[in-house]
Amino acid sequence: MAERPEALPPLEWIRVYEAAARLGSFTAAAAELGLTQAAVSQRIRNLELRIGAQLFDRQARGVTLSTQGEAWLPHVQAALGQLAHSTANLFAAPRRKITIAASASIIELWIVPRLAMIGRVLPQLQLSFETIQRLPDYSRSEADFEIRFGEGNWPELEARRLFTEELAPVASPALLDTARGDWQSLPRIAVSGPRIGWRDWTAAMAAPPSPVPLLRFDTFVQSLRAAEAGAGVLLGSLALCREVLAAGRLVRMDDQALRMEAGYWITWPRSRPRFAERQALLDSLTSGGAD
Template identity: 50%
Template sequence: MHDTRLPPLEWVRAFEAAARLGSFTAAADEIGLTQAAVSQRIGQLEKRLGVGLFHRRPRNISLTVEGEAWLPHVRHALDGLRDSTEAVFGAGQKRLTVSASQSVIDLWLMPRLARLQSMVAAELSVRTLVLGAHDAPGDDVIGIRYGTGDWPHPFRARLYAEALAPVAAPALTHRSGAWTTWPRIACAGPRPGWPALGVRLRHTHDPGAAAAV
């Protein structure tokens, strides 16, 4: 990053809206600007940061690697600003926030969101969990986390169990030698059951069984 000053909030808002909607035009409609104004603000933001945030094509845009890496942090910051504004200046409407990883939100929470909304007498919002970020605890935040469940919280419930199974790329099955020597993907962070699975695999005598899963 060539410039350590914080970029203007209006530039960051334009980036978040365009990334979420996948279009400068749609972002302009949401923010209330012209497409050219959104494009200009994002261009200024990219110049300030010293990196490209979007791949621009004739019919669509997509995030660069740097844009994808920054987006969760931008959303986290904007959510925090929105929540604090509501807490200090809001009209007092009760609000409930669900915090989870993006994959859990997309694959598990969103299909159940309408039902959850009908069960709570509050405005419901969803926040993407940013790894390494520590939210201040509060009665209005429900955190969906991965782990064994031994967190120091008075109220917690198991949502679903996890099943671990080995898989292999088809190209690897043509290799000679023991399958235990094949390259394996390492996992970062707590993965209950993952070390035990590795032990079971090392004691498996039929390499074809593991490769076929």
């Protein structure tokens, strides 16, 4: 007969501790778990009494992890993650439909080229896409996954980098021929939004001031099509330009690339239950992307 393991504290108490430690607040943990602040405080106190250690330092303005509480946290998170992962793999019902919210550019230029791979890995999965036009649209979205631009630190969201964002000037070969190899004099194409622009490029590369862009688009895919049509030089996302560069419809004007700290991330709520297909889907969507 297997030896009986030492009695562990109730799993609920440990989950409450993990949430409070991760969020840095009993109040925030209560909101996430659907408990009162008093209930969170009581469960953590019970846990401290059971294990014989103080996990949080109580202060007038809130709580902070004690040295022991901070040391235990990664072990608890690893154990809870393993438990959730094995539960999903063994018992979760297969997901037949998943909705992804993203910009039109990301859907067309990054996700569509990976649909065949996703279909091979998850042949029974039905994917539905919701186009995000403006930032406030995220607040109204009920998608399973959202693809956002930023630094990957949204409250209450898990995030995985979709790809590393590197920018470089690109243009059509025909347009470059008209300049006889001197692309600096060619017209510029700009894109509205959070990406670095031409002024940032010239400053980072110590390049001559660039002409004022005469064309500006509010989606990257529109600006890309304009560049393919020979309308000007685009400061393009190399990840999103990969196919047109490989096909020779655009060529790079400069061997240097400007790497951004911010980028595109696929996100989902931390509180949402795992499902068996999630890891395979994430792996497919980030294939060939992030370093």
